[in-house]
Amino acid sequence: MFREVKKLCKNKWFIFSLIGVVVLMILSFTNLISRYYQGIFTSICINIILVTSLNLLSGYLGELTLGHAGFMSIGAYVGAYITKDLFPFLAIEISFWPALIIGAIIAALIGFVVAFASLRLKGDYLAIITLAFGEIIKNILTNLELVGGAKGYMGISRFVNLPLALIIMFISVFLIYLLVNSQYGRIIKAISVDDLASNNSGIDTKAYKIKTFVIAAFFAGIAGVLYAHYMGNLAPKIFDYNMSIEILVMVVLGGMGNFKGGIISAIILTLLPELLRGFADYQMLVYALILIFMMLFKNNAKVNAFFSELKLKISKEKVHE
Amino acid sequence: MNNILHVENLGINFGGLRAVDNFYMDIYGNELVGLIGPNGAGKTTVFNMLTGIYAPSEGKIELMGESIINKKINDIAKMGIARTFQNIRLFNNLSVVDNIKVALNSSHLYSLKDSLFRTKKYYQAEEDMENEAMELLKIMHLDDLAYTLAANLPYGKQRELEIARALALKPKLLLLDEPAAGMNPKETLELINTIRYVQDYFKVSILLIEHDMNLVMELCKRITVLNYGMVLKVGSPLEIQNDEEVIKAYLGN
């Protein structure tokens, strides 16, 4: 572990983001940034977790899925239910942590079920099935009076502030980074370009697909628990397919399977609607255009090879530094 | 002699099409055997059945006495049947050395937990894989290209990387599907040497499909000729070259 941190300390991107996190923490502890901006940065943290985890599934493994908001909502509702209704007598400082873990685990379990049910599907079919899954979850939540139903789930403790969100984001991203930069990452990248050749190289490709769904759903669940305890209330309709598409757009814009790119595009696309008042009106239109443009680009073998080679060159230079 | 592969009465239907019928074959230790025949004869289909991609309609396939019928593709690969593809199928988004490391996975397993906590086992496995992959690349004269993207290799090198990746599985039987396809004469000559070297060095049995008769006659000790999904003739290169039926069905003139 220390060897890995040592290696990362030579990475300017890692140092850069570490400084960013520390500065933001100091600023919010000393109340030097307004509540409004603290809110925006908290949203950015949540979106970074969502994008990085979806990147595993849709970027590295190359499985187009539109159900990430569904996994997130499971984490959000399970986490909120635990702190609000299951252990109302416990201080939130205590009950938040089991809520965080259990919310994520339940989301991961559902991820396992979805993965198992959709193993044979690829491409558009998988996108449609995961889209349907997200809508089913939304409808179940709408009819579940236990958690407020259509009226929404109110009065959740607003325990999450910017420093907490920063820490949990940083740990989540770091864990996913460790996974991507290991044999697991190598294998899901291989599966994304050639399922059969991976299978023929002794790789149990189905197991890797299930694993990736489970991990991605786990971290979406983490993001959900954070979201619930940051907002203080939940409504099923927030977690609709528009949200899944938004996360996917961030992944695609960052360059599918590009770790830094995903994080940067999460930051930019969260800031944009906040900074440009008018942007929100055109948001979905812009997203649709981005998606179409990137998909056209992504399917061009020459463009692809050029970018991959560039990435490899850059990473090699780092090794030699 | 030790029997590596035993195939008996193998057949497969695609809808109404009888693609392979009553196919049989035996391969012994460290042998190099050829599988030839006209386009569409069913050669690649035989490979696909030997590697578990297609489930045969009937018949026996045994690797060192153990049946591989109904086994999963990845398990057959681990049991010892590795292959290359007629249309090269590399992991184009990975470097040359990472292509090998993917195939080294089953012999250097470590868990997600090891990745997350960067345990000793993680570092050990990664180091072993790097060393083993580089060693293999050196043997295949690909070591100076180790960190190039597989997609950017010249054609001939891509074919050799695919063979190297198959060898990373430490197979008992190596299946090569038209390894010389698309190669120029110089690359083909290099390939002949490589295949011979691989056979000697790795003590592996090789079954190869090829339309380049020079290569086949040069390398193979025995040849099976397939025609319309059925075995037309089995014999030495000399016997095959002079067989009336084979000349009529495939070799011509």
Ligand SMILES: Nc1ncnc2c1ncn2[C@@H]1O[C@H](COP(=O)(O)OP(=O)(O)OP(=O)(O)O)[C@@H](O)[C@H]1O
């Ligand atoms: N998945 C499939 N579904 C239907 N038909 C198939 C399938 N795979 C192969 N075939 C048919 O089986 C026959 C044998 O094909 P195969 O690819 O094995 O030929 P081959 O001997 O490898 O030819 P070539 O020298 O051109 O590679 C062909 O008629 C082909 O169309």
Ligand SMILES: [Mg+2]
């Ligand atoms: Mg063929």
